[in-house]
Structures are given as C-alpha cells and as structure tokens.
C-alpha cells in the first residue's frame with residue numbers, strides 16, 4: 043500500500059514517500075519526460091527500469107539511516123515528479139536538494155511549494171545549517187525556484203557536472219542558511235500553503 047501524503051501543498055498537489063510499488067509508474071514518467079530531463083540530469087539519459095527500482099530502494103535505505111530524504115509529488119493520485127535530498131551531510135549539517143517535474147505539471151508553482159515544504163522540514167528534522175541548490179546557469183526554471191525562495195546565489199561552479207557525453211554544465215550555486223531571514227519566510231510560506239489547501243494537513 044502506498045504511503046499517505048504527509049505534506050499538502052496547493053491546487054491538489056501533495057507529497058508522499060516513495061516505495062517499491064511506485065517504481066513502474068515512476069519509470070513510465072521518466073520515459074515520457076526523458077529528453078527534457080536528460081538535458082539537465084545525466085541519470086535520465088540511460089536510466090533503465092531496474093535503475094529506477096534501485097533508486098527507490100536506495101532512497102528508502104538512506105531515509106531509514108537518516109542519510110537522505112525523498113518525496114514524490116502527487117496530483118489526482120498519480121506521481122507528478124520527485125523532490126529530495128540524495129545526501130545529508132550530518133557532519134557539516136548541510137544538504138543539497140534536487141527535483142524534477144512531469145512536463146504536464148509545470149507552471150503551477152507545484153515545485154516551488156514542494157521545495158519550500160521539504161527544505162523547511164529538513165532544516166528542523168536534520169538540524170541543518172545550510173541547504174544548497176545547484177542548477178545549470180542555462181536552466182532558467184530551476185534557477186527561478188531557488189531565487190523565488192530567497193536562496194542566495196554564491197557563484198558559478200564551472201563545468202561542475204557532466205550532463206551527457208562531453209557536455210559539462212556550469213552550475214549556479216545557491217544556498218540558504220538556517221540564520222537567513224528567507225529561511226524563516228519559508229516556514230510561513232509552507233504553513234500558509236497547508237492552511238490554504240487543507241486545515242487538517244499532517245506534517
């Protein structure tokens with residue numbers, strides 16, 4: 043049985059845990075979005091159905107060990123995207139968040155709300171001091187999420203990520219620190235979304 047949503051966003055979007063039963067649906071979504079995902083994320087180029095099963099298994103394992111935290115975005119009971127921290131660096135109290143969305147669900151603010159909710163949660167739950175977002179400088183939609191949420195652009199890590207073949211992306215590095223005013227704004231943003239969407243939202 044799939045997990046119940048534990049973060050309610052707006053416009054019918056919510057977040058819930060991923061589990062093995064999701065692997066087929068998730069893989070079909072990757073297949074449908076493969077070219078646009080592969081433009082920015084190397085794993086999308088060649089991910090097989092077995093790789094998707096392995097990704098879900100790894101995400102579950104890391105969650106159990108407190109080394110990672112993922113959620114899928116759902117709308118009308120179907121998976122619309124994934125957002126999460128692949129690694130939580132507990133020594134440095136730091137983590138980086140990644141995300142992708144089905145093309146049909148773009149432009150509704152779902153990912154901005156999902157990142158706000160998860161980052162807000164992770165600061166508390168994992169006692170983080172820093173959350174990072176890295177995005178290709180040419181990936182305007184991804185950079186816009188970081189900027190909309192008040193992450194500070196620190197600079198550009200040149201050719202930091204091998205996308206496919208011989209293409210390396212220049213990554214804009216954004217961070218949000220626990221002490222930043224925008225971190226507190228995140229809490230009220232996440233709460234406002236929950237209250238607007240459903241007063242009984244579980245956190």
Ligand SMILES: CC(C)(COP(=O)(O)OP(=O)(O)OC[C@H]1O[C@@H](n2cnc3c(N)ncnc32)[C@H](O)[C@@H]1OP(=O)(O)O)[C@@H](O)C(=O)NCCC(=O)NCCS
Nearest residue numbers: 079082141142143148149150151152153154176177183184
């Ligand atoms: C990156 C990605 C998730 C961004 O998707 P997105 O739909 O632009 O992001 P959101 O869901 O937050 O929606 C924001 C858009 O909705 C609009 N919007 C509507 N209602 C909104 C609301 N309540 N709150 C915020 N934005 C809202 C915004 O204006 C924005 O549209 P615009 O770009 O035309 O200005 C998506 O493009 C994607 O999956 N890309 C491929 C994978 C990828 O690049 N991942 C990131 C790698 S670093």
